[in-house]
Every structure is written in C-alpha cells, then in structure tokens.
Amino acid sequence: MDLILWRHAEAEDAGGKPDLERNLTRHGRKQAARMAEWLKPRLPGKCRILVSPAKRTVQTVEPLGAQFETDPRVAPDASSTGILDAAGWPEAGGAVLVVGHQPTLGEVAAELLEAGGGIAIPKGAIWWFATRAPGAEVKLVAVMKPDSAKD
Numbered sequence: 777m778d779l780i781l782w783r784h785a786e787a788e789d790a791g792g793k794p795d796l797e798r799n800l801t802r803h804g805r806k807q808a809a810r811m812a813e814w815l816k817p818r819l820p821g822k823c824r825i826l827v828s829p830a831k832r833t834v835q836t837v838e839p840l841g842a843q844f845e846t847d848p849r850v851a852p853d854a855s856s857t858g859i860l861d862a863a864g865w866p867e868a869g870g871a872v873l874v875v876g877h878q879p880t881l882g883e884v885a886a887e888l889l890e891a892g893g894g895i896a897i898p899k900g901a902i903w904w905f906a907t908r909a910p911g912a913e914v915k916l917v918a919v920m921k922p923d924s925a926k927d
Contacts, residue, residue: 822870903916
C-alpha cells in the first residue's frame, strides 16, 4: 500500500474567520498547483484521495483535477490513528492520498518511521510511504516540497 501525506499549502491568517473557512494565499495557490503538477504523472491510476473538510485543503487538492472525498477523520483536530484508519493503512492496499494538517500529518509520518514525536512537514509538501503488506517494512519513497517540485 502507498500512503501519501500532503500538507495543505500556505493559508491566510484566520482574521476572525472560523478555522475551517481559511483560504489559501496567492502563494499557497501556486504551491498547490506546483505540487499537483509533480503528483499527476506519479500517482497510481486508482488512488483514493481523502481531504480534510477545511477550505484550504480542498483548495490544495483542486489543481490535481482528480475526484476526492472530504473526511472529518482528517480534519485539523484529527488524530494520527484517525488518519491511518481513514486510509485503511496498511491493509487497504492500493494508494491513498491524504490532504491534511500539521501537526497530525507529522505525527503519522513519525509513527510510520518509528521515530517518536512528530515531524515538521512544510506547507504544501508531500511525504510518500509504501509497504508491501501489513507488518512489513515501511519505506519512505519520496519527500517533496513545492519549491523543489519539477516535472
């Protein structure tokens, strides 16, 4: 199974808005577009995409041009266990792309790497993990930041 963690791109400050209503900044929209262009040719054909219900995560995934489902289990207040359950890791097989938030995505990454604590995943970046079977070795396949993403 492949599990791709994609942190939402740069978002505006709350400015009195509810957290779930925050939009991407202009820079964030560029980050999302750049990562989407990098991901498009690399994603497996049947990749399930789970997105937090927050506006900024939906705006992050939209440039990918693929069908996705919003899932409250990957919302800003999600737990690492909730994200792994939503993805079906590692039993589901196939590939799942999760577009979510820090610090939870960093906690998932640390758990998969057995690193303890959390990992700081930059805004707009992806961390791609793979395992061949439940209980098998977990490999970190790719780490990509928007500024480094090139076709």
